Amino acid sequence: MKTNSKDWRYTVMPAVFTWLKESQSGALEIDFDATQKYANDILSVKGKGGTKMGGLVGSGTLGENTYLSDEQRLSLLKALSSVAKQHNVPLISGAAAETKEQLAKIVTELATVGVDTVMVMPPKTTYTPSDEEMYAYYALSAKAAKEVGITIMPYNNPDAAGYHALSTVLLTKLAALPEVTALKISTIDVSVIETMMLMNKDLKVLAGVDTVTVHAGLAGACGGITGVGCIFPKASVTMQEHVNKGEWAEANKISQAMNSISYLDAQPLLLEYLKLAFGIHHNDVTGGLRTLGKKLTQQQIDDVQTRYIKAKERLEILGLID
Numbered sequence: 001m002k003t004n005s006k007d008w009r010y011t012v013m014p015a016v017f018t019w020l021k022e023s024q025s026g027a028l029e030i031d032f033d034a035t036q037k038y039a040n041d042i043l044s045v046k047g048k049g050g051t052k053m054g055g056l057v058g059s060g061t062l063g064e065n066t067y068l069s070d071e072q073r074l075s076l077l078k079a080l081s082s083v084a085k086q087h088n089v090p091l092i093s094g095a096a097a098e099t100k101e102q103l104a105k106i107v108t109e110l111a112t113v114g115v116d117t118v119m120v121m122p123p124k125t126t127y128t129p130s131d132e133e134m135y136a137y138y139a140l141s142a143k144a145a146k147e148v149g150i151t152i153m154p155y156n157n158p159d160a161a162g163y164h165a166l167s168t169v170l171l172t173k174l175a176a177l178p179e180v181t182a183l184k185i186s187t188i189d190v191s192v193i194e195t196m197m198l199m200n201k202d203l204k205v206l207a208g209v210d211t212v213t214v215h216a217g218l219a220g221a222c223g224g225i226t227g228v229g230c231i232f233p234k235a236s237v238t239m240q241e242h243v244n245k246g247e248w249a250e251a252n253k254i255s256q257a258m259n260s261i262s263y264l265d266a267q268p269l270l271l272e273y274l275k276l277a278f279g280i281h282h283n284d285v286t287g288g289l290r291t292l293g294k295k296l297t298q299q300q301i302d303d304v305q306t307r308y309i310k311a312k313e314r315l316e317i318l319g320l321i322d
Contacts, residue, residue, distance in 0.1 A: 009204050010222050011054030012240040014042045014230045018063040020290040032079045043087040047237030056084045057092045062227050067292035074113050081114025096121030100137040104144035111148035119155040122164040131170045142179040151181040168195045194219035210265040214255045217243035227265045227274045231281050235320040257314035260307040277308045
């Protein structure tokens with residue numbers, strides 16, 4: 001694989017958690033200081049090869065995105081923008097809407113708070129749009145991005161309920177738009193990535209599921225967006241270093257060491273599971289259970305703890321705990 005260490009797309013990027021605290025009334029609100037601190041800590045970690053994460057993903061699925069108001073989301077991203085600028089990396093966030101006009105407005109708003117690249121989800125419609133409608137939806141968001149000086153990243157997540165799958169033909173066509181900086185492909189079926197790379201070997205594809213980082217790299221992905229990497233950043237960055245160098249056996253050792261916890265990234269409750277694991281890692285279990293999402297059962301909590309411990313023990317043997 002051809003690599004470029006100065007290109008952020010050839011790295012792994014953390015989809016950071018939005019840390020919450022209880023207000024005086026007992027309601028949950030964003031803890032901006034803690035969220036900024038943890039994001040800064042993650043971006044400061046180096047892999048064994050000396051590289052760091054090349055971008056910062058805020059207010060994504062793991063950042064409580066679907067539970068935040070528009071005002072909360074923009075305030076959060078503004079706070080994370082200062083962290084991204086400090087580390088000289090792009091700030092990335094997601095957007096989805098029912099219509100292309102609504103989407104264009106969201107893209108414009110995100111640019112005002114420092115977002116550099118917008119991951120654009122398929123339209124949130126009850127019916128499945130045609131490829132022509134899909135293309136128009138993304139093309140208008142690209143136009144809006146161009147007007148405010150940012151880029152977009154079409155986001156295909158066929159494994160998640162509620163999101164329309166984008167065909168490989170459409171994705172390849174969208175990649176030709178000047179404002180498209182990369183494609184994010186979140187699926188355990190990495191043949192989707194390989195199919196697109198066979199159609200256009202110059203595509204920039206970011207993998208979005210931690211369980212398939214190595215296989216996605218073999219299929220042609222140049223980088224990825226990680227949730228588990230927030231918990232074990234040194235391991236995640238080092239694994240991507242090996243992937244970029246084609247050192248598959250070394251990359252696979254790290255992938256196998258993280259298997260128990262990476263599994264959680266591919267589950268419907270990935271936000272709740274991984275946020276708890278992050279809290280355990282930072283000796284803040286209570287904070288890890290503070291989420292606007294679903295409340296975990298004791299059995300689920302115990303399972304996350306067991307998976308976290310197993311991954312940590314394996315990574316300690318490899319010298320990959322920060």
